[in-house]
Amino acid sequence: MPQYKYLLDEKDMPTHWYNIMADMKEPPPPYRHPATLELMGPDDLAPVFPMELIKQEMSAERYIEIPDEVQDVLKMWRPSPLYRAVRWEKALDTPAKIYYKWEGVSPPGSHKPNTAVAQSYYAKEEGLAGLATETGAGQWGSALCFATQLFGLKCKVFMVTISYHQKPYRRVAMETWGGTVVPSPSSETKAGRDILAVDPETTGSLGIAISEAIEYAVTHDGFKYSLGSVVNFVLLHQTVVGLEVRKQMEMAGDYPDILIGCAGGGSNAAGFIYPFLKDKLTGDKPDLRAIFVESTASPSMTRGIYAYDWGDTAKTGPVAKMHTVGHSFIPAPIHAGGLRYHGMAPSICALLEQGVVEARAYHQNAVFDAAQSFAQTEGFIVAPETAHAVRAVYDEAMACKESGESKVIVFNNSGHGHFDMAAYDAYHRRELPDYELEDEKIQKALEELPQIPE
Numbered sequence: 001m002p003q004y005k006y007l008l009d010e011k012d013m014p015t016h017w018y019n020i021m022a023d024m025k026e027p028p029p030p031y032r033h034p035a036t037l038e039l040m041g042p043d044d045l046a047p048v049f050p051m052e053l054i055k056q057e058m059s060a061e062r063y064i065e066i067p068d069e070v071q072d073v074l075k076m077w078r079p080s081p082l083y084r085a086v087r088w089e090k091a092l093d094t095p096a097k098i099y100y101k102w103e104g105v106s107p108p109g110s111h112k113p114n115t116a117v118a119q120s121y122y123a124k125e126e127g128l129a130g131l132a133t134e135t136g137a138g139q140w141g142s143a144l145c146f147a148t149q150l151f152g153l154k155c156k157v158f159m160v161t162i163s164y165h166q167k168p169y170r171r172v173a174m175e176t177w178g179g180t181v182v183p184s185p186s187s188e189t190k191a192g193r194d195i196l197a198v199d200p201e202t203t204g205s206l207g208i209a210i211s212e213a214i215e216y217a218v219t220h221d222g223f224k225y226s227l228g229s230v231v232n233f234v235l236l237h238q239t240v241v242g243l244e245v246r247k248q249m250e251m252a253g254d255y256p257d258i259l260i261g262c263a264g265g266g267s268n269a270a271g272f273i274y275p276f277l278k279d280k281l282t283g284d285k286p287d288l289r290a291i292f293v294e295s296t297a298s299p300s301m302t303r304g305i306y307a308y309d310w311g312d313t314a315k316t317g318p319v320a321k322m323h324t325v326g327h328s329f330i331p332a333p334i335h336a337g338g339l340r341y342h343g344m345a346p347s348i349c350a351l352l353e354q355g356v357v358e359a360r361a362y363h364q365n366a367v368f369d370a371a372q373s374f375a376q377t378e379g380f381i382v383a384p385e386t387a388h389a390v391r392a393v394y395d396e397a398m399a400c401k402e403s404g405e406s407k408v409i410v411f412n413n414s415g416h417g418h419f420d421m422a423a424y425d426a427y428h429r430r431e432l433p434d435y436e437l438e439d440e441k442i443q444k445a446l447e448e449l450p451q452i453p454e
């Protein structure tokens with residue numbers, strides 16, 4: 001009988017996060033100030049983020065200790081299981097060996113609480129009253145409401161309008177965990193009002209919701225801003241995923257040939273991939289492949305340019321060097337709300353530029369074919385974001401079938417899709433809204449990038 005899953009004990013949980021900055025040959029350049037475009041120091045970031053997180057953002061230490069209080073909460077669902085996709089392999093008739101890490105076991109249903117818990121802990125330690133944030137599909141907002149509640153903090157969530165209407169029960173989940181949720185753009189902030197004045201019917205974007213959350217945080221006493229992806233400290237917190245998988249792959253007696261994760265801002269994929277990528281950067285595993293999978297609706301890595309850009313639409317957040325389709329680009333209203341971000345984590349972009357990792361994009365229609373085939377064999381109905389990774393695994397498994405190679409493919413199954421039934425319903429009825437590849441719109445948005453002083 002095959003072994004289906006590899007389980008760790010609570011005592012095997014990582015005690016330190018892994019910081020890839022220590023092993024990158026050339027780390028990404030520092031952030032620039034959103035108004036002056038000059039280099040940004042810790043004090044410039046202090047009104048926005050708790051200081052401990054700013055220190056982590058700028059740290060070059062290889063390992064950073066996970067506070068006991070954070071580990072204690074993570075133990076509610078961690079370590080998470082690693083599965084071998086025995087039935088899916090069989091259905092695909094592939095010689096590939098497919099494994100997946102299952103992050104859908106957290107109470108909100110995804111990897112997002114791995115950083116929400118840490119961010120809430122540091123906010124509490126700093127004496128804050130609450131955190132404000134954006135959310136796309138609602139996974140991140142749910143995670144932060146869940147975590148802030150456990151630490152006795154308030155949570156204000158700006159949820160991208162299209163997702164607010166596509167996934168109404170996500171709002172109810174966030175409210176159950178004590179959060180306050182408004183559709184974004186809203187009339188509660190200047191950033192929101194300005195956008196609504198130009199386009200009252202806009203479907204919103206993550207870039208706009210980030211602007212609103214930052215504005216709310218800096219104008220409300222005791223509040224700071226919390227971000228669910230993109231920045232170094234978020235990717236750092238997510239490395240608990242990959243550190244656990246390393247131990248689980250040892251239990252399985254295999255080492256990955258190909259690692260795959262979906263990427264909105266890049267946090268789940270990086271958290272899963274970086275602890276293995278260390279082996280490639282240090283020369284131990286030069287042939288290891290890592291694939292970050294994005295949506296063709298917001299194709300920053302595959303059709304954007306590598307340049308400095310603002311992290312948000314209203315140009316109030318830090319300016320980062322990254323692959324971007326432009327901060328003013330509003331992606332098509334696909335169901336994978338978490339993949340509608342205009343940029344990508346600067347560390348992933350630097351690794352992509354350096355040829356260490358790969359990027360790939362899929363159209364919404366293609367990803368649900370793979371997610372359905374996965375659900376019908378492995379049982380788990382994955383989030384639309386995760387479905388992008390599942391599609392890439394499918395293609396790699398099929399390439400193995402063609403070549404006869406028995407590669408070890410491991411992917412991060414970042415979350416369940418239980419609040420995303422409208423997306424699966426639309427797929428079954430062949431009513432998923434189609435969209436064009438919006439190269440012209442991207443070119444226009446790219447004309448608005450900042451001019452960085454030398």
Ligand SMILES: Cc1ncc(COP(=O)(O)O)c(C=O)c1O
Nearest residue numbers: 139229264265266267268338415
């Ligand atoms: C289940 C799931 N996977 C992936 C993502 C993409 O985010 P990231 O690239 O930060 O992991 C999201 C974001 O909302 C998500 O909810």
